[in-house]
Amino acid sequence: TQLLEQSPQFLSIQEGENLTVYCNSSSVFSSLQWYRQEPGEGPVLLVTVVTGGEVKKLKRLTFQFGDARKDSSLHITAAQPGDTGLYLCAGIYFGNEKLTFGTGTRLTIIP
Amino acid sequence: DADVTQTPRNRITKTGKRIMLECSQTKGHDRMYWYRQDPGLGLRLIYYSFDVKDINKGEISDGYSVSRQAQAKFSLSLESAIPNQTALYFCATSAPGRKYGYTFGSGTRLTVV
Numbered sequence: 002t003q004l005l006e007q008s009p010q011f012l013s014i015q016e017g018e019n020l021t022v023y024c025n026s027s028s029v030f031s032s033l034q035w036y037r038q039e040p041g042e043g044p045v046l047l048v049t050v051v052t053g054g055e056v057k058k059l060k061r062l063t064f065q066f067g068d069a070r071k072d073s074s075l076h077i078t079a080a081q082p083g084d085t086g087l088y089l090c091a092g093i094y095f096g097n098e099k100l101t102f103g104t105g106t107r108l109t110i111i112p
Numbered sequence: 113d114a115d116v117t118q119t120p121r122n123r124i125t126k127t128g129k130r131i132m133l134e135c136s137q138t139k140g141h142d143r144m145y146w147y148r149q150d151p152g153l154g155l156r157l158i159y160y161s162f163d164v165k166d167i168n169k170g171e172i173s174d175g176y177s178v179s180r181q182a183q184a185k186f187s188l189s190l191e192s193a194i195p196n197q198t199a200l201y202f203c204a205t206s207a208p209g210r211k212y213g214y215t216f217g218s219g220t221r222l223t224v225v
Contacts, residue, residue, distance in 0.1 A: 010152075032210035043116075043202050043216030044155070051211055089154065093210050098162075099145070099170070100214060104154040 005092055007103040014080060015111050022075045022106045024090035029070045031095045038087040038105075080110045115139050118203050118217035125193050125224055133188045133220050135203030141215075143208060144186040146170075146178060149200040149219075158201075161186055162208075193224040 005026045014020055024033070032051040036044035048057050050066035050073065057064045061084075063076040077084055087107050091100040116137045125131050137144065142163045147155040157170030159178040167178060175197060177189045190197055200221050204214040 034213050036213075041218070043204070043219050044214075045216070046213035049211055049213055091155075091214075098208075098210075099157060099160060101157075102147075102155040104152060 005090065005101050005103040007088075007090055007106050009106060010104065011107050011109075013109040013111060016081060017079055020077050020080055020108070022077075022088055022108070024073045024075075024092075024103055026071050026092060026094075028094050030066075030092040031070075033066055033070075033073045033090060033092045034100065035064055035073070035075055036089040036091060038089060044087075044089055077108075080108075082110045082112050084108060085110050113138065114218070115215050116203055116205055116217035118201075118220050120220060121218065122221045123223070125222070127194055127224055129193050131190045131193055131222070133201055133203075133222070135186045135188070135217060136184050137186075137203075137205040137215070138184065139205050139207075139215055140183075141205040141207050142183060143206045144180070145204045145206070145214065146176075146186070146188045147202045147204065148172065149202060155202065158188065190222075193222075195224045198222060198224050 008023045034049045035047045038044040048064045053070045054068045055066040061078045065074050087105045089105045091102045119134045145160045146158040149155045156172050161180045179187050200219050202219045204216045206214045
């Protein structure tokens with residue numbers, strides 16, 4: 002079973018602070034995706050990265066795919082209460098066409 | 113209308129009962145999936161289908177069955193529900209290829225008492 006670990010599991014910070022969430026695996030991904038989930042709803046896709054070293058930005062969110070394609074990070078600048086939610090990374094491993102999800106990081110931004 | 117619609121949104125059922133969760137999508141995609149979400153365990157794949165004639169088991173298929181009635185419809189059944197099947201269930205659809213993300217429904221919260 003391929004494991005996809007996220008850290009931290011829980012994070013609570015003040016509005017305006019910066020934060021980084023990590024996603025790690027011992028296996029190589031062909032692609033990696035980040036989702037955000039709010040209570041009572043399904044996960045919503047934020048970004049897909051496919052190339053080692055790739056960096057994508059979505060407003061105050063910056064996503065980076067590791068050079069070896071085994072890890073990824075999500076950095077949020079000047080966090081806002083609207084960023085509160087469960088952040089999930091999910092990867093497709095080579096030879097496997099299905100998404101494997103990490104356990105998630107539950108982020109709370111305190112006004 | 114939502115791209116992926118799941119019914120019911122909430123369901124309480126008794127141990128031993130048969131229950132079906134339904135999913136329909138308007139994205140026109142061939143690929144559909146059923147996931148289960150439990151606190152601290154993330155989303156785990158139950159079954160998936162890459163087209164109408166293709167059904168595959170995921171990592172936790174025991175106790176579940178599925179039916180792909182059409183390209184747009186994929187239902188999940190619990191033949192004899194048990195309490196440890198209490199969870200949040202999500203249906204999703206995707207286009208083929210590693211660059212494309214999944215579109216999820218809003219989920220069904222199932223409680224087995």
